[in-house]
Each structure stands twice: as C-alpha cells, then as structure tokens.
Amino acid sequence: MNLIIKSATILDLKSKHNGSTHDILIENGIITQIASTIENPNNYDTISYENLHVSQGWFDSSVSLGEPGFEERETIENGLKTAAKSGFTAIAVNPNANPIADSKADIAFLKSNAFGNAVDLYPIGALTTKSESVDLAELFDMKNAGAVAFGDYQKSIDNPNLLKIALLYASNFGGLVLSFPQENKIAGKGIVNEGHNSTRLGLKGIPSLAEELQVARDLFLLEYTQGKLHIPTISTAKSVQLIREAKQKGLNVSCSVAIHNILLSDDELEEFDTNYKILPPLRTKNDCEAIVAGLQDGTIDMITSDHNPIDVEHKKVEFDNAMYGTIGLETAFGALQTVLSTEKVIELLTAGKERFGIEASQIAVGQIANLTLFNPKGNYTFTEKHIHSTSKNSAFLGKKLNGTVYGIVHNHQKIDSI
Template sequence: MNLIIKSATILDASSKHHRTTKDILIENGIITQIATSIENSNNYETISLENLHVSQGWFDSSISLGEPGFEERETIENGLKTAAKSGFTAVAVNPNANPIADTKADIAFLKSNAFGNAVDLYPIGALTTKSKSVDLAELFDMKNAGAVAFGDYQKAIENPNLLKIALLYADNFDGLVLSFPQENKVVGKGIVNEGPNSTRLGLKGIPSLAEELHIARDLFLLEYTKGKLHIPTISTAKSVQLIREAKAKGLNVSCSVAIHNLMMTDDELETFDTNYKVLPPLRTEKDRKALIEALFDGTIDMVTSDHNPIDVEHKKVEFDNAMFGTIGLESAFGALQTICNTDKTIELLTAGKERFGIAISNITEGQKANLTLFNPEGTYTFTKKHIHSTSQNSAFYGKELKGTVYGIIHNHQKIDSL
C-alpha cells in the first residue's frame, strides 16, 4: 500500500510532529516521510480531505461480537468492518459468544477468523470455565494462543478466593485479570439504577452499593496478592474514589468507563426505551460528573464503547425481559467530542494499549502506518443511517454528536468511513 496523506494535522503527543500540519508518505505500509510538502513523483494515491486530522489508531478495550453462536447479532467480519468505519484499528473482544472463549482453541478460532483484517482483534479469554465462576479456565494456554486478558463479561466473580487465586496465578506470566464490579446478592432482580427514577417508574433498582462493595473487596484482594487488575466499566462516584485511593497506595489497578455512562443518566428511562437498559446501569448526574472528572485527573485510564450488539428478539421486548446492552462503536468518537476537547478525546481513544500488552505505533518516520483519519469539527444528529452494525440497539439515537471519522489506515489497508 502506497499513498500520500496531504495537509493533515497530526495529533500524537509521542511524536515530534504533534499538532503540526504535514504531508505523510506511506510506502509498503510504512511511514517513510513526514514533511510540510511531499511531491507525488510516483503517482501514488492521495488523501486530501476537509480539516483532516490524523492520530494513532484507536483502541477499544471492550467490544462484543456474536460469532460464534450468535451470528444474527454480529459476525466477526462485519464487527471488524464496523470498528474500522468507526475509526478503530484494534479491539479487545469479550468472551461472551457461544461457546464462551475459555480454551486455547476458542482463542485460536477468533484470531484465525480475524486474520488479514484491517482491524486487529485481541481476544479476552474467560477467567472461569464457561464464565460460571466455579473453576479457573486455561489462562496460561489462552495467553499463549493470543489472549490479552482474562475476565467473565458482565459476570461477577462471586467467590473471593477464586479471584485471589486468579490474581496470584496470572501474575506468574504478567496476565491481566478483569473483574466485573457487581455484588449479585445486592443487585437481586434489579435492572436500572436504584433511585427516585426507578421508584417512580416502577423498575427494580440496582444500587450503587452493589458496584462499590465489589470494588472494595477486589481492591483488598489486589493489595494482598500484588497482582494486576483491571476493573471494567465503573459507573459511580464512590467507585471513582475507591480506585483513586487504591492508585495512591500504589496498587496495580486500572479501570475503564463506558462512553454512554459519561453522556447519559437514568433520566433517559422516562420513555422505557430498552436501548437504555445497560449494565452497569445509567446512573445519576452526580455520578456522571464524577466520572468525567476522573477522566481528566487520570483515575479512569481508558474509555470503551462497551459495544454489545443485541438482536431485535432480545431487545425490542418488555423492559424487564430485554437483554442489557447497547452498540457504541459508531457513536464513540462523536459522543466523546461532546464531553472532551479533541486532544483529550484522542488521548482516551488511544489509551489502554500498553495495559493490554498491545504494541504502539506512533506517527514517526520508519513506523508502521497505524492511523485514524478524522475531522473534529461539525455536529450532527445520530440516526440509523450512521449504524454499520448488524444489530441496531443504540442508546445514542437522537443525540447530537460532534466530528466525523474519515477512516483508518492499518495492516496495508485503507478503509473509508464515508
């Protein structure tokens, strides 16, 4: 792949070209020249777009795909195409298909079916066999097969001794353990945030306490084991405080937040739209503001779309019976742009790679071209025409978003979004 990107503003804090407008020459998938003006003497393809900005390729630490088993929700092929058109060059895929990815053969299947794609797929292996929180899965074998972390997607590890053993064992090979923060006995049959809105609407509540108790327990276990823990998709102000204190102690902990929890609150539930039924649930304005503050002070390490395609049969039903989840890849950039300035947005969308053991290619001559192209300006209303996913269960319909993704350049391929 040979091409020239013309007059692009580079946003890459690790590059000497950060915040400069340059031409970028890519030959055989490698950045060979960055200069104010590059002559196209070899008649290469050129990319020249309005207000073009370029950053390192974006990474999402939590997406779900239906394949294998739930292809009606999403296939690997279309899921990765959706990621590419949304600006992502790497995604970590949760082990919640059927069968659950809890063996090296399952990890190999995911890697094999994603081979040759413009987007790199990094499997997360299940922490426990069939994600039933009884026995540890084949962690070391899955690590050798290509798993970048281990966790049971949206399922809590109820047995504290099991998590203790997992942290101790995974530490032998620098494995990253994920623990979904939810105390099931406190959650009960809850489906939305517990508070005035749940009471008024007659919906069973999930108290913030359910998340915070679990995080407090996990942080005690982490302090005891000296392991390596990632807490995905936190949602409350108290959770932020607990993790902030743990980091101050020097514990090896990281965390993420789902973008919809940054943008929305449980006030959305007024319409009983099941697209707003997510886990963890949409919380209060106080929680939302605390999460945003934690993005800027570094307590929260990364954001995720927590992209979770759900078919119509399991989503367009009574609120109590609907499955949890929203798609989010297509709206991730535009939503973040309404919350953060562009520099912070790009910092968040490129964060997390090191934590998950993924190589970083900065925008420097001699580096592999791993780029996202975008325009940070301009607003639009998110509608079904912006959806690339097979499933269309988006919580962002009707929301005003900012900025346009032009596409990606990665793995010797150029994928256009428009």
C-alpha cells in the same frame, strides 16, 4: 500499500510532530516521510479531506461480537468492518459468544477468523470455565494462543477466594485479570439504577452500593496478592474515588468507563426505551460528573464503547425482559466530543494498549502506519443510517454528536468511512 496523506493535523502526544500540519508519505505500510509538502512523482494514491486530522489508531478494550453462536447479532467480519469505519484499528473482544471463549482452541478460532483484516482483534479469554465462576479456565494456554486478558464479561466473581487465586496464578506470567464490578446479592433482581427515577417508574433498582462493595473487595484482594487487575466499566462516583485511593497506594490497578455512562443518566429511562437497558446501569448526573473528573485527572485509564450488539428479538420486548447492551463503536468519537476536548478524546481513544500488552506505534518516520483519520468539527444527529452494525440497539439514537471519522490506515489497508 503506498499513499500520501495531504495536509493532516497530527494529534499524537508521543510524536515530535504533535499539533503540526504536514503531509505523510506511506510506502509499503511504513511511514517514510513527514513534511510540510511531499511531491508525488510515483503517482501514489492520495488522501485529502476537509479539516483532516490524524492520530494513532484507536483502541477499544471491550467489544462484543456474536460469532460464534450468535451471528444474527454480529459476525466477526462485519464487526471488524464496523470498528474500522468507526475509527478503530484494534479491539479487544469479550468472551461472551457461544461457546464461551475459555480454551486455546476458542482463542485460535477468533484469531484465525480475523486474520488479514485492517483491524487487529485481540481476544479476552474467560477467567472461569464457561464463565460460570466455579473453576479457573485455561489461562496460561489461552495466553500462549493470543489472549491479552482474562475476565467473565458482565459476570462478577462471587467467590473472593477464586479471584484471589486467579490474581496469584496470573501474576506468574504477567496476566491481566478483569473483574466485573457488581455484588450480585446486593444487586438482586434490579435492572436499572436504584434512585428517584427507578422508584417513580416502578423499575427494580441496582444500588450504587452493589458496584462499590465489589470494587472495594477486589482492591483488598489486589493489595493482598500484589497481582494485576483491571476493573471494566465502572459507573459510580464512589468507585472513582476508591480506585483513585488505590492508585495513590501504588496498587497495580486500571479501570475503564463505558462512553454511555459518561454522557447519559437514568433520566433517559422516561420512555422505557430498552436501548437504555445497560449493565452497569445508567446512573445519576452526579455520577457522570464524577466520571468526567476521573477522566480528567487520570484516575480512569481508558474509555470503551462497551459495544454489545443485541438482536431485535431480545431488545424490542418489555423492559424487564430485554437483554442488557448497546452498540457503541459508531458513536464513540462523536459522543465523547460533546463533553471533552478533542485532544483529551484522542488521548483516551488511544489509551489502554500498553495495559493489554499491545504495542503502540507513534506517528514518526520508520513507524508502521497505524492511523485514524477524522475531522473534529461539525455536528449531526445520529440515526439508524449511521449504523454499520448488524444490530441497531444504540443508546445514542437521536442524539447530537460532534465530528466525523474519515477512516483508518492499517495493516497495508485503507478503509473509508464516508
């Protein structure tokens, strides 16, 4: 792949060109020149967009795809195309298809079906067999097959000894353990955040305590084992504080937050729209503010779209019976831009790779071209016409978003979004 990117403002904290506007020459998939003006004697393809900005390729640490088993929700092929058109060059895929990805054969299936794509797929293996929280899965075998971490998607480990053993075992080979933050006995049959809105609307609530107890327990286990823990999709102010204190103690812990939990509160539940039935649930505006503060001070390591396609038969039903989940790849950039600066948005969208054992490239001569192209200016209302996913269950339908993704350049391929 040979091409020239014209007049692009580079946003890459690791690059000496950060903040400058340059042409970028890519030959055979490698950045070979960065200069104020680059001639084109070989008649290479050129990329030129209004207010073009370029960054390292974006990474999402929590994406669900339906295949195998739930192809009506999303296939691997279309899911990777959606990621590319949304600006992502790498995604970590949750083990929640059917069968659950809990063996080296399952990991190999995901890797082989994504081979040759513009977007890199990194499988997360199930922590326990069939994600049933009874026996540890084949962690070491899955790591050797290409799994970058281990966790049971949106299923917490009720048995603390099982998580203790997992942290100890995985530390032998540097494995990253994910633990979903919910104490199920406290959560009970709740389906939304417990508070004023749940009471007023007559919906069973999940108290913040259910998350915070689990986070506190897991941090105690981490301190005991000296393992390597990632807590995905935290949602409460107290969780942020607990993790902040754990990091101050030097524990090897990281965490993420779903973009919808940054911007949306349980005030959205007024119309009983099942697109807002999400796990962890939408919390209060105070929680949203605490999460933003945690992003600003570095307590929260990364953001995720927590992209989870759900077919219409499991969403267009009564609120109590609807499945949890929202798609989020398509709205990740535009939504974040409504609450954070462009520089902070790009920092967060490119964070997390190292934690998941993924090599990050910088925008520099001699580096592989792994780039996202975008325009941070302009706004629009998000509608179904902007959705690339097979499923349409977006919590951001009808919301104003800022900025436009132009596409990606990665793996010797250029994918356009517009």
